[in-house]
Amino acid sequence: MILPHDFYRRHAPELAPALLGKFLCVRGADGQTRRARITETECYFGEGDTACHARAGKTPRTKPLYESGGIAYVYLCYGIHCLLNVVAGEADFPEAVLLRGVEGARGPGRLTRAMGVDLSDNGASFTEGGRLWVEDDGTRYRYTTAPRVGIDYASAEDRARLWRFIIGPARP
DNA sequence: AAAGTGATCATG
DNA sequence: ATGATCACTTTG
Numbered sequence: 001m002i003l004p005h006d007f008y009r010r011h012a013p014e015l016a017p018a019l020l021g022k023f024l025c026v027r028g029a030d031g032q033t034r035r036a037r038i039t040e041t042e043c044y045f046g047e048g049d050t051a052c053h054a055r056a057g058k059t060p061r062t063k064p065l066y067e068s069g070g071i072a073y074v075y076l077c078y079g080i081h082c083l084l085n086v087v088a089g090e091a092d093f094p095e096a097v098l099l100r101g102v103e104g105a106r107g108p109g110r111l112t113r114a115m116g117v118d119l120s121d122n123g124a125s126f127t128e129g130g131r132l133w134v135e136d137d138g139t140r141y142r143y144t145t146a147p148r149v150g151i152d153y154a155s156a157e158d159r160a161r162l163w164r165f166i167i168g169p170a171r172p
Numbered sequence: 173a174a175a176g177t178g179a180t181c182a183t184g
Numbered sequence: 185a186t187g188a189t190c191a192c193t194t195t196g
Binding site for chain 1: 189190191192193
């Protein structure tokens with residue numbers, strides 16, 4: 001089942017674990033579809049989250065974050081890597097879920113390279129029959145939470161949030 | 173441990 | 185126009 005728009009219209013801290021175990025699907029230029037189960041996500045939540053790109057408000061780059069959920073926010077990181085986020089929630093409130101890993105590709109930069117996602121996918125819809133979508137096969141997974149990575153610049157409070165979600169045994 | 177890499181954003 | 189900053193990966 002292809003996840004519908006409503007699935008994405010909730011807050012990112014809730015959407016991030018909900019995406020675990022779902023299949024990220026990308027139709028390539030050759031017509032072949034690549035499918036991989038999502039194993040690791042992180043959420044970024046609002047202008048008040050000092051780790052979120054939208055912390056400085058709306059700019060040309062962060063504009064997709066302010067759209068209604070169910071579209072892609074892709075940006076270039078460290079000059080090399082395209083990182084793929086799933087925009088969450090309602091319009092005018094910036095929040096998204098970073099896809100950090102799928103089966104067969106750990107790391108957000110490797111994920112996009114493996115799946116063939118790049119900057120041209122920025123703003124693309126996951127629900128309107130484009131080359132990107134997410135499928136649910138009904139499987140549920142246990143997961144572990146952890147702090148987000150690569151956000152040393154954020155406030156201590158925001159660095160401490162357990163907003164990283166990883167498929168695996170729940171922590172004791 | 174450290175470099176490689178370039179868009180983005182805040183300055184001037 | 186310039187410079188600092190990065191939601192990373194690879195190499196040694």
